[in-house]
Amino acid sequence: MITILETSALNTVQDLGRPGYRNLGVGTSGAMDTLALQVGNILLGNQMDDACIELQTYPFVLRFDTPATFAVTGIDALIELDGRTVLPWMVETAAAGQVLRIGPPKAGARGYICLAGGIEVPVVLGSRSTQLRGSFGGLDGRPLEAGDTLGTTGTALDVAGYGALPPAAVLDTMAGDKDAKVINLRAMPATDYALFTPEAQKRLWETPWRITPQSNRVGYRLSGAPLELRHRVELRSYGVIAGIVQVPPAGEPIVQLADANTVGGYPRIATVIEADLWRLAQARIGMRIRLHECSFAEGVAAMQPVNAYLDDLRTLVARYRSSTRCRAGMKSGAKA
Amino acid sequence: MNTDIKNDVARDTAAAPAISMIGTRAMLFEAPGDFTMTHQRRVWALMDAAQARPDVLELIPGVTNLMLIFSAPPERPQAVAEWLCHAWNTLPERHIEGHLFEIGVRYGGALGEDLEAVCAHSGLSAQEVISIHHGSEYTVCAIGSAPGFGYLHGLDPRIATPRKTVPSLNMQAGTVIIGGMQAGISALTGPNGWNSIGFTDLRVFDPAKQPPALFAVGDRIRFYPESIEL
Numbered sequence: 145m146i147t148i149l150e151t152s153a154l155n156t157v158q159d160l161g162r163p164g165y166r167n168l169g170v171g172t173s174g175a176m177d178t179l180a181l182q183v184g185n186i187l188l189g190n191q192m193d194d195a196c197i198e199l200q201t202y203p204f205v206l207r208f209d210t211p212a213t214f215a216v217t218g219i220d221a222l223i224e225l226d227g228r229t230v231l232p233w234m235v236e237t238a239a240a241g242q243v244l245r246i247g248p249p250k251a252g253a254r255g256y257i258c259l260a261g262g263i264e265v266p267v268v269l270g271s272r273s274t275q276l277r278g279s280f281g282g283l284d285g286r287p288l289e290a291g292d293t294l295g296t297t298g299t300a301l302d303v304a305g306y307g308a309l310p311p312a313a314v315l316d317t318m319a320g321d322k323d324a325k326v327i328n329l330r331a332m333p334a335t336d337y338a339l340f341t342p343e344a345q346k347r348l349w350e351t352p353w354r355i356t357p358q359s360n361r362v363g364y365r366l367s368g369a370p371l372e373l374r375h376r377v378e379l380r381s382y383g384v385i386a387g388i389v390q391v392p393p394a395g396e397p398i399v400q401l402a403d404a405n406t407v408g409g410y411p412r413i414a415t416v417i418e419a420d421l422w423r424l425a426q427a428r429i430g431m432r433i434r435l436h437e438c439s440f441a442e443g444v445a446a447m448q449p450v451n452a453y454l455d456d457l458r459t460l461v462a463r464y465r466s467s468t469r470c471r472a473g474m475k476s477g478a479k480a
Numbered sequence: 481m482n483t484d485i486k487n488d489v490a491r492d493t494a495a496a497p498a499i500s501m502i503g504t505r506a507m508l509f510e511a512p513g514d515f516t517m518t519h520q521r522r523v524w525a526l527m528d529a530a531q532a533r534p535d536v537l538e539l540i541p542g543v544t545n546l547m548l549i550f551s552a553p554p555e556r557p558q559a560v561a562e563w564l565c566h567a568w569n570t571l572p573e574r575h576i577e578g579h580l581f582e583i584g585v586r587y588g589g590a591l592g593e594d595l596e597a598v599c600a601h602s603g604l605s606a607q608e609v610i611s612i613h614h615g616s617e618y619t620v621c622a623i624g625s626a627p628g629f630g631y632l633h634g635l636d637p638r639i640a641t642p643r644k645t646v647p648s649l650n651m652q653a654g655t656v657i658i659g660g661m662q663a664g665i666s667a668l669t670g671p672n673g674w675n676s677i678g679f680t681d682l683r684v685f686d687p688a689k690q691p692p693a694l695f696a697v698g699d700r701i702r703f704y705p706e707s708i709e710l
Contacts, residue, residue, distance in 0.1 A: 166540045166549070168693040169624045169667065169685070268687050277668060278627040280687040335500040335508055380515065381622060381631060383540030383547025385506050407542055407624035415503035443504040444553045 146212070146259070148292045149243065150205035154360070157263050157282035157294070158402075159195040162271035166383065166406045173273040173281065176361060176402050176425035177254050179450065180218035183308050184258025186457050187215045187235050189301070189465070194262025195272035197288065199255040200361075202248040206257070208238040209293070211300040213260040215307070218426065219252035234307030237300045251312075252426040261298015276361070276403060303468045308457050311422065315449055326352055327427045329420045330438040330446060331389065336377070336411040340391075344371040348413060352432040353397065359429055361403040366433070370395025377411060384408045387416040389435075399424065419446035497568055499561045504553040509564050511544040515661075517633065518573060519544045520621050524697060525574035529567045535560075541622045541697055543631060576698025578620070583665070584706035585614065585656050587678040592709075594644070594675035598658060601641045606710050612636045613656075613677060614703040618663055620695045628685025628693040629667035632701060637661065647673035654680050656703070680706075 160181065161174025175181040175198055185194050197204075202221070216223050216232045223230050224245045230236045232255075238244065246255055265272050265283055274282025283292060337345065353366035371391050384390075388400045390410035399416060400408070401424070416424060417438060427433060438446070498510040509526065511519040520543070527541050530548055540547040554560050587610045588595050598609050618634035625631075640661045651657075651672035657664050659674035666672055667684045684694045695701075 163538055163549075165627075165692075166538050167623065168627060168691070169629050170627045170692075269692060275627070275687075277670070278685070278687065332501065332503060334502055335498070335510075380543035380545060381624065382508060382510070382542040382545045383502075383506070383549075383624070385502060385547075385549065387503050405625045406540055407622065412502065415501075415506075417503055418505060440501055440504060440553075440557060447504075447553075 145209040145293055145295050147207045147209055148205075148288050148290055148294070149207055150203060150290055151288050152201040152204075153287060154200050155204060155288045156198055156274035156276065157195050157265050157272060157288070158198040158274060159193050159262075159272045161402070162269055162273050162275070162281065165269050169406050170269060170275065170278065171404055171406050172386070172402065173275050174271070174402055175254075175256065175273075177218050177256065177422045179311050179422040179454075180254070180256045180425075181258065182454055183233065183311070183457060184215045184217040184256050185262075186454065186461055187217075187233075187306070187308055188213060188258055188260040188298075189461070190258070190260065190262055190298075193271075194258075195265065195282075196259070196263060197257040197294075199246060199257065200253070202246060202255075204246045204255075204257075205243060207243050208240060210240050211238065212296065212298065213237045213301040213304055214244070215258050216246060217256045217258060217308070217310075219249035219255040220310070221249040221252075221255060222247040231307065233310050235301070235304045237304045253428045254425050259296045259298055260301050261296040264295040264297050302472070303465050306461070306464050311450075311453060312426075314453050325431055327423055327431060327433045329416050329423060329433055329435055330443065331387075331414040331416045331435045332438055332440060332443055334388065334412040334415045336379075337413055339373050339375075339377060339411060340413055341372050341374055344373075347371060348397075349435055349437055352434055354432050355427055355429050357429050361401060363398045363400045363404055364424065364427075366397045366399065368396065371397065371413065373411060379409050379411060381407045381409050385415075387418065387421055388412055389414040389416065401425070417443040417446055419443070419450050497565060499564060501557060502547070505550050507548045507550070507554070507557065507560060507564075509546045509548070509568070511568075515544055515633075517619065520633070521573035521575060522568065522571065524576060525571040526564065526567055528574060529571060530564075540624065542624070543621055576696075578696065578698035578700055580700045580702065581695070582702050582704060583680050583682055585678040585680050585703050586706050587613075587656075587708045589679070589709035591652060591655055591679035592677045594641075595677045595710075597644070598639055598641045598675050598677055602639050604638065607708075609639050609677065610705060610708060612639050613658075613663075614705055618701040618703075620697050620699040620701070622697060623693055623695060626667040626685075627687075628695065630664060630684065630695040630699070630701075632663040635661055635663045641675050643673040644675060647671045648676065651676060652679065653684075654682060656680060
C-alpha cells in the first residue's frame with residue numbers, strides 16, 4: 145500500500161485506457177504517454193494493462209507503507225527515495241516507510257509512477273483509468289489528494305537495479321530537430337484538409353505552433369496565425385480520436401488527446417500519427433510543435449521502431465531477470 | 481462508384497459517400513447529402529455489419545456518419561472502403577424498434593433559463609415553445625460527446641435555436657436542451673453551449689449499471705410537462 149503525502153492538481157490513476165465504450169459517449173482516457181507506461185510495466189514484469197499514477201503537476205510525494213518495487217518513467221526529474229537520488233526509467237525497491245519524492249521535470253511533462261503489481265483500484269467498464277469528466281474509474285473518479293491510499297497486489301521483486309533507455313534517446317528524431325524547444329510530429333491530412341485555403345494548408349506545416357496554457361488531457365490548444373476555410377461549413381457530429389487536429393471558427397487548431405470527447409463537430413485538418421502521440425504527451429505548455437505531413441504508409445511504418453523498442457526491452461528484461469536469479473541460485477547452492 | 485479514399489470530397493454535392501482515414505487506425509464513413517432519417521437508418525445498418533468485422537475494435541456512430549476504429553492499421557484501407565460502399569449500397573435501412581421513454585420536464589425556471597432566448601429567436605411565446613417541444617417524438621440518432629448523451633432528432637424547426645456564443649459554465653446534468661436542430665438532455669454537469677429550457681431528474685449514464693447508458697440509438701423519447709415556471 146502507498147499513501148499520497150503531497151500532490152497538486154490533476155494527478156490521476158491511469159492505465160492503457162478504456163476502449164469499447166465510445167459508442168456510449170465514453171472516451172478512452174488512459175495514460176497520455178502510453179509508451180512510458182508500457183516501459184514501466186515491462187520493466188516490472190507487470191501485465192500490460194496494469195495501472196500507474198500519472199503525474200502532471202509537481203512535486204509529488206508518496207510513502208510506501210509496504211515494501212514495493214517501482215519505476216518512474218516518462219520524465220527526467222530529481223527523484224529521491226528517503227533523500228537518496230534514484231534515476232528515472234530504473235527499477236528500484238523501497239522498504240516499508242520510505243518516502244518517494246518527485247520534483248518538477250528537467251525534461252518531459254508527464255511522469256508515470258509504476259509499481260510491481262500495478263495500482264489496485266476497481267475496474268470500471270473494463271479499465272482502471274480515471275474518467276475525470278464522467279467522475280468514475282481510478283480512485284473514485286477524481287484526481288489524487290494528499291492522504292489518499294492506494295493498494296497494489298504486487299510485492300517487492302527479488303531483482304532491481306536495471307532500467308530502460310528512455311524512448312527519446314532511442315527512437316529516431318526527425319529531420320529538422322535542431323531546436324530542442326520545437327517538437328516535431330508527423331501528421332496525416334484528414335477529412336476536411338481540402339476545405340482549407342492553400343495558404344492555410346501551407347501554414348499548417350510551416351507554423352511553429354505554440355502550445356497554449358489552455359492545454360490539458362482533453363487536448364492541446366495551439367496558437368499561431370489562424371487557418372482559414374475556403375468557405376464556412378456546418379459539419380454533423382462525427383467520431384473523435386486522440387491525435388485529431390480540429391480547427392474551431394477562430395482558426396487556431398486543437399489537438400484532441402486522451403480525455404477528448406467521443407464526437408465533435410469542428411473541421412478536421414489533420415491527425416497526428418499514433419507513433420508520435422507520446423512526444424505530444426511530453427510536450428510542455430509554451431513549447432512549439434511543428435507538424436510534418438506524412439502518408440498512411442509512413443504512419444503505419446512509424447510504429448515499427450516503437451514496437452521494436454518495446455520488444456527489445458521485453459527480451460532484455462526477461463534475460464536480465466532470469467540471469468540474475470540464476471546467479472543468486474548458484475550462490476546459495478555453493479553455500480550449501 | 482468512386483471509393484477512393486480521398487480527404488478532399490466536397491460533402492454536400494457528392495452523391496457517393498465520403499470515406500477518409502483519421503490517422504492510421506480510424507476510418508470515417510460519411511453519407512452523402514442532407515440529413516435524413518433514411519440515411520441515419522442506413523448508417524445503423526452499416527454499423528451492424530461493421531460490428532461483425534474482426535478487424536474492428538470500436539464503432540462510433542455519428543449523425544449520418546460512422547467511424548470505424550481498427551485494432552491495427554488495415555493492410556489495405558482501400559479494401560475496407562470498398563466493403564463499406566458495397567454495404568452502404570446494398571443493405572436495407574435498419575429500423576430499430578427501440579424503447580419509448582416518456583420523460584417529465586420541469587420547464588423554465590432557473591434550470592431552463594434560456595427559454596427566453598428560444599422565444600426571442602423563434603418569435604413564439606414560452607407556452608408555445610413548451611408545447612411545441614413536448615408535442616414531438618424524438619429519436620436517439622447517436623450517443624456521444626459525454627457519457628450517455630443522446631443526440632435527439634425530431635425537433636420542430638420552429639423552435640430550433642443556434643448554440644450560444646458564450647456557453648453556460650456549470651449547466652446541471654439533466655438539463656433539457658436545444659442546440660440548433662437537435663435536442664438533448666445534458667449528461668454531465670459542466671460547460672454547455674446548448675440552450676436550456678427545462679430540467680429532468682433522469683440520469684442518462686450510470687457506470688455501475690449494465691448497460692451504463694440509459695439510451696441506445698433508435699430509442700424514442702416523448703417529453704411531457706411536469707411543471708412550468710415562467
